[in-house]
Amino acid sequence: xxxxxxxxIRRKGFGATVNVAKPTKGSTVAVFGLGAVxxxxxxxxxxxxxxxxxxxxGSTEAMISAFECVHDSRAFPSSHTNNCxxxxxxxxxxxKSQFIFRAQGKMTNKAGQVIRCKAAVAWxxxxxxxxxxVEVAPPQKFEVRVKIHYTSLCHTDVYFxxxxxxxxxxxxxxxxxxxxxxxxxxxGVTDLAPGDxxxxxxxxxxxxxxxxxxxxxxxxDLLRINTDRGVMxxxxxxxxxxxxxxxxxxxxxxxxxxxxxxxxxxxxxxNPDAPLDKVxxxxxxxxxxxxxxVNVAKPKKGSTVAVFGLGAVxxAKEPECVVxxxxxxxxxxxSDVNKVAKKxxxxxxxxxxxxxxxxxxxxxxxxxxxxxxxxxxxGSTDAMISAFECVHDxxxxxxxxxxxxxxxxxxxxxxxxxxxxxxxxxxxxxxRSDIPSVxxxxxxxxxxxxxxxxxxxxxxxxxxxxxxxxxxxxxRCVIKMEE
Numbered sequence: 130x131x132x133x134x135x136x137x138i139r140r141k142g143f144g145a146t147v148n149v150a151k152p153t154k155g156s157t158v159a160v161f162g163l164g165a166v167x168x169x170x171x172x173x174x175x176x177x178x179x180x181x182x183x184x185x186x187g188s189t190e191a192m193i194s195a196f197e198c199v200h201d202s203r204a205f206p207s208s209h210t211n212n213c214x215x216x217x218x219x220x221x222x223x224x225k226s227q228f229i230f231r232a233q234g235k236m237t238n239k240a241g242q243v244i245r246c247k248a249a250v251a252w253x254x255x256x257x258x259x260x261x262x263v264e265v266a267p268p269q270k271f272e273v274r275v276k277i278h279y280t281s282l283c284h285t286d287v288y289f290x291x292x293x294x295x296x297x298x299x300x301x302x303x304x305x306x307x308x309x310x311x312x313x314x315x316x317g318v319t320d321l322a323p324g325d326x327x328x329x330x331x332x333x334x335x336x337x338x339x340x341x342x343x344x345x346x347x348x349x350d351l352l353r354i355n356t357d358r359g360v361m362x363x364x365x366x367x368x369x370x371x372x373x374x375x376x377x378x379x380x381x382x383x384x385x386x387x388x389x390x391x392x393x394x395x396x397x398x399x400n401p402d403a404p405l406d407k408v409x410x411x412x413x414x415x416x417x418x419x420x421x422x423v424n425v426a427k428p429k430k431g432s433t434v435a436v437f438g439l440g441a442v443x444x445a446k447e448p449e450c451v452v453x454x455x456x457x458x459x460x461x462x463x464s465d466v467n468k469v470a471k472k473x474x475x476x477x478x479x480x481x482x483x484x485x486x487x488x489x490x491x492x493x494x495x496x497x498x499x500x501x502x503x504x505x506x507x508g509s510t511d512a513m514i515s516a517f518e519c520v521h522d523x524x525x526x527x528x529x530x531x532x533x534x535x536x537x538x539x540x541x542x543x544x545x546x547x548x549x550x551x552x553x554x555x556x557x558x559x560x561r562s563d564i565p566s567v568x569x570x571x572x573x574x575x576x577x578x579x580x581x582x583x584x585x586x587x588x589x590x591x592x593x594x595x596x597x598x599x600x601x602x603x604x605r606c607v608i609k610m611e612e
Contacts, residue, residue, distance in 0.1 A: 239312070241267050244265045245262060245263070246262075248369070248385060250263070250300050250301070251290055251299060251302070254292035258303075260591075263370065264370045265388045266370070268390050270363050271394070272391065273321055275309040275312060275396070276312045278307075278610055279307060279405045280304050280306060282594040282608065283305060285380075286305065302376055302385050305382040306413050308408055309329070309389075326405065328408065329384055329396055330382070330564065331413060333560060335349050335394045336394070337351075347557055347563075363392075397565055408578065416564065416567055419556060419567070420558045426526055426528050437507055438507040438512070489515045499519055500520055520548050526548075528552070530553055583604050583605060584602075
């Protein structure tokens with residue numbers, strides 16, 4: 130070996146310690162490369178493990194040993210994780226990269242292999258989900274395999290599980306609100322690496338189509354939501370199977386499985402300090418509702434706002450409206466949700482069935498001609514029309530969050546009264562570009578997610594989550610995937 134080559138190699142090894150591992154004075158360090166010391170021996174010699182390990186051989190077995198020999202309790206400061214150990218693998222031959230893993234998930238040696246895990250499978254419409262052993266294939270081109278730590282139940286999951294009026298696509302693994310950690314990546318994936326914390330999203334962002342390049346749209350041509358597609362777009366095949374028989378995907382996420390495969394464009398990389406059991410609820414309705422206000426309606430201080438519907442979409446409008454200190458009116462048929470609405474800052478509550486005239490007239494009387502902004506979150510055609518008619522003529526803005534029925538009609542005369550009608554999809558958020566900033570709003574205490582999480586159940590009790598939502602007992606039920 131030349132002296133120059135020797136200096137290069139020494140610099141690489143020196144940098145792995147001072148720039149990556151960064152040991153503190155008195156740290157114990159194991160270096161794999163002079164002959165790997167047995168894991169048990171290291172544990173005995175160092176009272177449970179070393180503070181830092183550096184792997185220099187390229188051997189897969191040595192990489193795993195280097196990871197596992199680090200002490201579990203040597204934590205570095207973190208605002209949300211008390212036992213969070215920095216484990217560094219430096220490989221100069223095989224990996225050519227560094228990974229920092231946290232205590233939420235250990236490295237697996239399953240990259241490129243099938244993983245067997247538990248999943249809640251919907252075999253038939255409306256029948257209880259069954260916990261099954263499933264095979265999850267490795268990610269293909271532009272795909273990522275994610276270990277799901279927490280998932281939550283959304284009304285959309287219930288809607289497609291009931292399958293009333295939709296195409297029957299079963300057996301299927303539902304779920305689309307979740308938080309997880311990247312386990313492995315497929316060909317062409319450069320934005321994500323194993324160990325990254327991510328939120329799967331039911332719609333995507335390819336970053337190449339006209340919609341993704343536009344600042345005004347989030348309707349990606351390639352990855353726009355498709356509820357009828359039960360396979361991956363790369364090869365039109367499922368990554369899930371049971372005894373060789375395929376199990377269909379759901380909106381490209383299928384988070385009711387301990388491992389899932391998702392297109393890279395449908396994963397938002399987030400702050401690793403964000404607690405997954407809280408931010409997992411940001412994958413659909415809450416972001417949709419919050420974005421409908423801050424990105425679309427954009428109320429000014431003192432604005433009056435009427436919200437139709439009291440689900441997670443509707444309640445997510447509360448933080449911004451309360452800050453503005455304007456009148457916040459909720460319109461909901463169920464009268465027993467009044468107390469829930471008050472907890473979220475609602476100043477007035479209207480039950481349409483409690484009045485002998487149309488709800489838009491009730492609101493008009495309450496607000497001297499109509500509210501400044503209305504947001505419709507139910508999908509009811511009648512509610513959409515009322516939401517438009519209840520805004521003040523001359524400047525009122527009505528925002529439709531849900532999709533109207535194809536036969537929906539409106540009063541064309543009202544359209545000539547200088548009212549504005551807008552619609553929004555996922556709160557106008559681009560999944561990869563914008564959702565990380567929504568997570569930061571939670572981290573900065575600008576968005577309070579805890580109020581939405583009314584229940585938590587273990588994965589084995591996932592059917593309880595369906596019961597809670599169908600009976601109107603929960604806003605969000607978080608499901609812990611590992612028991």
